[in-house]
């Protein structure tokens with residue numbers, strides 16, 4: 001028999017069961033003490049963590065509140081003129097100096113304010129380094145901290161004129177102040193810097209791509225400012241224009257008091273290449289205003305686009321519509337419209353219709369999607385700001401609707417003509433300033449120098465005239481080597497040149513092209529002009545003959561079409577009359593028609609069969625009525 005081990009006792013009289021029980025209890029007790037300490041620490045840690053996290057969140061919340069309450073954030077969206085101001089401002093403030101990522105573009109005339117990455121100030125560089133600047137940057141301006149961030153979160157995008165899709169970005173400027181005046185100061189400072197930097201240039205905003213983003217003006221170009229005296233027009237024309245525009249800008253108050261809308265319309269009209277666009281660019285430079293230019297011939301410019309474009313032009317800017325006659329059908333278009341209107345209808349639609357275009361857009365070429373009323377609304381200022389100089393150019397004033405030309409829409413008209421003798425002379429003098437050609441300066445001049453240079457000049461002139469053909473492929477005649485020295489002054493050569501130019505026959509642009517080919521050789525220019533004019537005339541006559549031939553063929557084609565149409569109608573009428581006289585068609589199987597004409601087989605044929613057979617000789621209306 002085995003004794004119960006739990007009842008066995010050790011030497012001190014303690015049972016093993018009790019011993020192990022006491023051992024376990026002490027382990028548990030120890031463990032309990034440890035876990036109590038652990039729990040305490042955990043709770044402490046938990047409380048500490050919560051306090052830290054709450055503090056952190058509170059701090060963040062406070063920062064946000066403070067930022068929100070005690071700072072101003074201004075957003076500048078790409079496409080808006082103010083975006084260009086702030087971009088230039090930031091570039092001048094050297095905010096991007098720590099940028100490490102750049103977009104590199106070959107330099108072009110489009111606006112972009114880039115970082116100079118080269119040390120030598122004389123190096124111009126042929127590329128632009130535009131920072132991607134996604135990270136916020138801090139900088140100081142007039143003792144204040146400003147934070148700057150670029151964002152493209154707006155999701156706006158636009159087509160560029162190159163046909164690519166470009167994401168539009170915004171610049172966010174945060175100022176730690178409550179003074180709104182400081183923001184206005186910043187913007188004004190940026191604008192002034194922009195004007196200063198642009199003083200040597202004329203800024204032209206173009207709507208040259210379909211753009212449905214915040215602004216329709218898709219690109220900005222700058223041209224070197226042109227002096228007004230470089231525009232060669234009959235005396236007083238340019239001065240009158242400048243005076244009128246200056247007075248308009250200065251008399252805003254008068255317009256407001258008189259209750260007259262503060263806008264002024266100008267129409268410059270005349271043959272191509274006579275200086276209309278150049279005048280507007282030079283005027284914009286003189287008035288220090290920017291140009292917003294669009295063409296009504298662009299495929300994406302319709303009434304809505306035009307209204308949006310006009311309304312987004314800032315005050316005191318030039319709104320330029322080139323070739324405004326595009327909105328009006330030409331005589332050719334009208335002829336073709338008449339053809340189109342009379343064209344046979346096939347399957348319910350005229351096959352020649354460019355689908356979706358308004359009526360006046362239908363023609364040999366789609367001229368414009370803009371309607372006359374859309375254009376007049378824009379000129380009248382519906383939805384557009386006042387204080388605007390509206391300029392339009394056209395080669396065909398007789399195509400314009402009288403409604404467009406009435407005062408209030410067009411207040412000042414300037415006619416441009418083909419070059420006069422005086423213009424030709426002035427152009428020559430401008431091309432060959434005596435300062436650049438001292439050997440051709442008016443007397444007194446050093447005879448020896450003149451004779452020596454005349455020789456070398458003669459040599460150079462011959463080479464020059466041979467190597468630089470005019471774009472019209474007409475080679476200028478070489479200079480006669482034995483030109484009398486006494487007449488070889490710039491004014492004298494200018495007279496020779498001008499007297500050989502037939503007045504009212506050539507545009508200033510054509511003369512400029514000719515003179516460009518002789519830009520270093522005034523004598524050759526004066527001597528060769530007669531031969532060049534003869535060549536231009538020959539070329540023109542040939543072109544005119546080609547055009548007349550083309551027109552003659554087109555007219556003949558139209559007449560043939562008209563005759564065919566009228567012949568077809570005549571045949572139809574006589575066929576109808578003939579059928580009216582002999583109304584019993586032999587092959588007709590239409591039940592209703594047979595019944596109508598007294599056929600004994602009436603009621604046996606199906607309407608479908610009968611419809612197709614009867615159509616061979618019956619009138620369409622009767623067929624549709626009887627056989628359906």
Ligand SMILES: Nc1ncnc2c1ncn2[C@@H]1O[C@H](COP(=O)(O)OP(=O)(O)OP(=O)(O)O)[C@@H](O)[C@H]1O
Nearest residue numbers: 230231232233271272273274275276277278508509
């Ligand atoms: N009267 C002028 N004075 C000075 N330069 C002129 C004059 N006319 C034309 N030019 C020169 O000819 C070129 C074309 O001129 P511009 O584009 O101003 O002509 P336009 O009349 O506007 O022609 P278009 O009707 O085809 O637009 C320019 O380079 C310009 O410098």
